[in-house]
Amino acid sequence: MRVAYELFRRVTLSMLVIALMAACGGDDGGNPGDPSPPAPPTSIDITTGASPPPRFIPASTTLASGGTVRWTNGSPADHDLVATTPNWQLNEPLPIGGNFQTTISQAGTYGYECTIHPGMVASIEVR
Numbered sequence: 781m782r783v784a785y786e787l788f789r790r791v792t793l794s795m796l797v798i799a800l801m802a803a804c805g806g807d808d809g810g811n812p813g814d815p816s817p818p819a820p821p822t823s824i825d826i827t828t829g830a831s832p833p834p835r836f837i838p839a840s841t842t843l844a845s846g847g848t849v850r851w852t853n854g855s856p857a858d859h860d861l862v863a864t865t866p867n868w869q870l871n872e873p874l875p876i877g878g879n880f881q882t883t884i885s886q887a888g889t890y891g892y893e894c895t896i897h898p899g900m901v902a903s904i905e906v907r
């Protein structure tokens with residue numbers, strides 16, 4: 781019985797220590813009331829919406845540096861993908877049912893648009 785109690789006490793203490801470490805450490809040491817944002821995804825899927833106005837979905841998103849972005853044209857109209865910021869060379873057709881994917885290694889904001897549909901603009905924030 782005494783052995784069982786001692787084991788219980790040690791396990792309980794260990795769990796307390798682990799819980800305290802999880803609560804206090806592990807992140808950037810910032811204010812506990814101001815948690816750092818979750819890590820951006822390593823791959824994202826962007827599609828197109830046809831309901832007026834035509835648009836990219838999502839129009840703004842985040843991506844981990846080195847991650848993959850993939851566009852799929854799920855709408856009944858041709859689109860294209862053309863960079864609006866000088867930090868990349870995007871210039872691809874995106875026909876009905878088509879898709880295109882690329883990886884982005886440098887952090888930054890990457891803007892693009894569909895030149896067929898004025899106002900069909902979007903951006904990817906790479907962190």
Ligand SMILES: [Cu+2]
Nearest residue numbers: 859894896897
């Ligand atoms: Cu378009």
